[in-house]
Amino acid sequence: xxxxxxxxxxxxxxxxxxxxxxxxxxxxxxxxxxxxxEAMVFGIGSGIFFSYMPFIKLNGLPVISFRPYPGMIFNxxxxxxxxxxxxxxxxxxxxxxxDTLDATIAQGIPCGCLVGVFHLTYFPDPYRFHFNAHNIxxxxxxxxxxxxxxxxxxxPVRLTYKDLxxxxxxxxxxxxxxxxYYMADIPENYDLQKAIVSGIKKTSREMLTIxxxxxxxxxxxxxxxxxxxxxxxxGDRKASHYLGQVVRMLEEIGTGGAGFRFMYAAFLQEAAxxxxxxxxxxxxxxxxxxxDRWREFAxxxxxIFKGRNDKDESYLAAAEILLDIAEREEKIYRQLKKIKQS
Amino acid sequence: xxxxxxxxxxxxxxxxxxxxxxxxxxxxGNYVTVLSTGWAPKNAAMHQAWEEIHEKVEVTRQKVxxxxxxxxxxxxxxxxxxxxxxxxYTGIPKRKLKKHMNPRKFQALDREILEKYAExxxxxxxxxxxxxxxxxxx
Numbered sequence: 001x002x003x004x005x006x007x008x009x010x011x012x013x014x015x016x017x018x019x020x021x022x023x024x025x026x027x028x029x030x031x032x033x034x035x036x037x038e039a040m041v042f043g044i045g046s047g048i049f050f051s052y053m054p055f056i057k058l059n060g061l062p063v064i065s066f067r068p069y070p071g072m073i074f075n076x077x078x079x080x081x082x083x084x085x086x087x088x089x090x091x092x093x094x095x096x097x098x099d100t101l102d103a104t105i106a107q108g109i110p111c112g113c114l115v116g117v118f119h120l121t122y123f124p125d126p127y128r129f130h131f132n133a134h135n136i137x138x139x140x141x142x143x144x145x146x147x148x149x150x151x152x153x154x155x156p157v158r159l160t161y162k163d164l165x166x167x168x169x170x171x172x173x174x175x176x177x178x179x180x181y182y183m184a185d186i187p188e189n190y191d192l193q194k195a196i197v198s199g200i201k202k203t204s205r206e207m208l209t210i211x212x213x214x215x216x217x218x219x220x221x222x223x224x225x226x227x228x229x230x231x232x233x234x235g236d237r238k239a240s241h242y243l244g245q246v247v248r249m250l251e252e253i254g255t256g257g258a259g260f261r262f263m264y265a266a267f268l269q270e271a272a273x274x275x276x277x278x279x280x281x282x283x284x285x286x287x288x289x290x291x292d293r294w295r296e297f298a299x300x301x302x303x304i305f306k307g308r309n310d311k312d313e314s315y316l317a318a319a320e321i322l323l324d325i326a327e328r329e330e331k332i333y334r335q336l337k338k339i340k341q342s
Numbered sequence: 343x344x345x346x347x348x349x350x351x352x353x354x355x356x357x358x359x360x361x362x363x364x365x366x367x368x369x370x371g372n373y374v375t376v377l378s379t380g381w382a383p384k385n386a387a388m389h390q391a392w393e394e395i396h397e398k399v400e401v402t403r404q405k406v407x408x409x410x411x412x413x414x415x416x417x418x419x420x421x422x423x424x425x426x427x428x429x430x431y432t433g434i435p436k437r438k439l440k441k442h443m444n445p446r447k448f449q450a451l452d453r454e455i456l457e458k459y460a461e462x463x464x465x466x467x468x469x470x471x472x473x474x475x476x477x478x479x480x
Contacts (some may be wrong), residue, residue, distance in 0.1 A: 124357035171430035262365035266373035302383030
């Protein structure tokens with residue numbers, strides 16, 4: 001406990017991001033003088049994805065995701081840039097988890113922490129669900145309060161010792177168990193071009209060739225086919241909640257709009273410049289169009305929640321848009337698959 | 343999405359505490375980031391999720407007021423928990439939690455157990471057992 005007597009304030013610059021994991025990765029990198037944007041980090045980490053798993057339910061609703069499993073983006077970025085990560089978890093020892101955090105920031109190392117959202121005191125109430133894969137950076141302490149950089153909040157925030165401990169030990173699905181991590185060894189040279197190419201290749205592979213039809217472009221088509229039958233199979237109320245789940249995943253949790261599609265388009269633009277390959281700009285434009293179609297889908301869905309449309313027809317229309325999106329995205333990934341380092 | 347089309351449909355859901363960072367293209371076709379206070383379809387989806395929760399809380403509140411369930415049931419719903427999650431937060435087995443949903447059993451609980459519940463809901467013991475609050479509060 002002795003380490004908690006002195007205040008600590010690491011010189012750390014907070015940057016606002018759309019999504020927590022990209023944001024934490026980008027912010028930690030910038031702190032180590034590797035200046036990569038959120039979009040760049042997202043692309044290198046192959047962050048764009050799609051999965052629809054109707055057999056797995058969360059609060060009675062099917063799991064739909066526009067991104068890979070939590071932690072994957074951070075891991076892939078570090079691997080592709082050759083950065084060593086130091087990781088800890090303390091399944092049964094919250095005091096030790098806090099002591100280790102104190103000792104780490106005392107050495108001047110900003111530290112990523114996995115936390116649950118429900119008890120985050122600085123979060124707006126309507127956003128406080130039991131969601132446990134949120135990432136924040138702890139970069140100092142003043143008295144009883146920790147200095148926190150939460151990438152999805154515009155400015156730095158604070159949490160008391162007790163509140164930080166609580167969110168690090170949130171319970172439920174995917175409990176954080178006091179997990180924390182930091183970048184331990186930063187290489188002097190890294191090959192950004194190679195990292196970009198690996199990131200894009202992995203993305204196109206995952207979106208096109210996973211042999212289970214729940215993932216990637218096939219997953220979008222699968223969702224479209226099921227969606228057409230939702231009103232008959234589930235009844236109006238449940239069908240509308242399923243659709244609500246899709247829209248929340250698409251827009252709610254810091255996707256930067258349209259389920260990360262716009263963020264990926266931004267990445268492709270940066271990649272075009274970095275690799276000096278102009279055709280990637282064209283892919284970016286196509287991805288923007290696909291994103292716009294996702295937004296059209298959300299608008300139709302929004303009308304269904306409010307009961308303003310003829311229901312059955314709207315579900316068909318929404319599903320048709322998804323099929324069109326699958327078509328468009330497949331075309332993009334087929335082009336991206338051929339990427340080579342110039 | 344064009345920069346000038348980034349929606350600003352503020353319905354108070356973000357309580358002025360956060361704005362979403364959105365990616366959009368400017369007049370020259372370059373990507374920029376723009377802050378958004380909300381978007382109607384997304385707000386509608388959020389409202390839908392909360393309506394479902396509020397309904398459950400209200401049904402439970404009525405049951406507590408007529409003496410069918412204990413205050414524990416009300417706070418569990420209010421904190422969007424189920425038996426499994428509450429058991430994880432308190433360390434009290436589900437079998438016992440179910441018993442404590444009974445108002446008479448709940449009244450007989452000692453402070454030590456009440457403390458665990460209050461801690462899980464981040465309230466005081468007084469708030470946890472004060473049923474008069476339920477008559478007003480929604």
